[in-house]
Every structure is written in structure tokens, then in C-alpha cells.
Amino acid sequence: MPPIPGSGLAKGLAVTLRTMTKRTVTAQYPDVQPELPPRTRGVIGLFEENCTVCMLCARECPDWCIYIDSHKETTPPAAPGGRERSRNVLDRFAIDFALCMYCGICIEVCPFDALFWSPEFEYAETDIHELTHERDKLREWMWTVPEPPALDPGAEEPKEIAAARKTADKLQAQEEREAQEAREARDAQGPAEDRSDRAAGQEGQE
Structure with missing residues (x-):
């Protein structure tokens, strides 16, 4: 059966009428904070204690917006007769959010759970250079990361x-x-x- 002439226009007008008859809802931001979903990609928080300076996040970042500096320290043997071990010590961990595209690759590839998504999004700056946040600021955002959802009872x-x-x-x-x-x-x-x-x-x- 061929379509009725003008049916497409009628459907479009019907959608318009339904939208016009609905009550409008205005978000009273910033007086009222929005209710964001738990997996909101707002900003990246750093749990420094878990970072081993493996550089995976910086290498996999497609925008190269993660800057990491470290140095090596030698630790004494854990038991008498053992050998000394060297470990990486984190000196700098910074993310340039002017370049970040919030893909989440750095969080996915981190093998030690040192990076997390935080729903915080109010960090606009008047100077683009101030969007490069160092590890102290990233650590502050770590405490705004929501708790993970509960596991299934049978898991x-x-x-x-x-x-x-x-x-x-x-x-x-x-x-x-x-x-x-x-x-x-x-x-x-x-x-x-x-x-x-x-x-x-x-x-x-x-």
C-alpha cells in the first residue's frame, strides 16, 4: 500500500504537539546540583599508593596528556643475606585536562587500580595552563569517587x-x-x- 501523501508531515507535527503539551523542567543549576549517574566521567582521581610508575597509562593515552616523572631507590634486603632491590618512586603525576578526551583508556589499562573516575566536573579555569592538574589535586578528587556497586549475592x-x-x-x-x-x-x-x-x-x- 503506497504511503498517504503528507503522512510524514503529520507524524512530525504530532511529535511537536506532544512536546509542546509536556510540562517543562528547568534544572536550577548551580543552586541545585544535578543527580549524576554513578559512572559519570567527570575527572580522573589518583590513588597514589597503588601507582608503581609502570607508565602504561601514559603510553596508552591517545592524547599524550599524562605526564609522569620518577626516580629509582634501592631498598635494603628484607632478610639477612638477601639482595638489595630497586623500586620506582613517583615524583610527578599530572594530567592536562585541556587535552584529555575522557576516553578512559588510562583507567582501563592501569593494572594496579591507581586511577578512577570521579563525577566531579566543576573545575573550569580562566587560564588553559591551569587545567594541568598535579598529583595533589588528583588525590583530592580520589575521595569523591563513589563506592563500587554491590556484588551479586552468588558472586x-x-x-x-x-x-x-x-x-x-x-x-x-x-x-x-x-x-x-x-x-x-x-x-x-x-x-x-x-x-x-x-x-x-x-x-x-x-
């Missing part, structure tokens, strides 16, 4: 949490063992002191 526990819990349990058991040994040492020392006191008293009486 397995993440290996990072399991490893952290195992380490915490091991440390707690070690502390309890040391406290027990200290109590036993005090208990063993107490009777010896009592015997010495009694012996000294008897010598004094003689």
Missing part, C-alpha cells in the same frame, strides 16, 4: 579482598600469639620473683 569474593582478609587474619593471629607468649613470660617470671623474695626474707631472719 565469588574478589581475590584482592580475599588476599587482604587473609593477610589481616595472619597478622591478628601473630599478634595474639605474641601477646600469649608475653603473658606466659610474665607468669613464669612472677613465681621466680616470689621465691627469691621468700629466700631473701628467710636469710634476713637467720
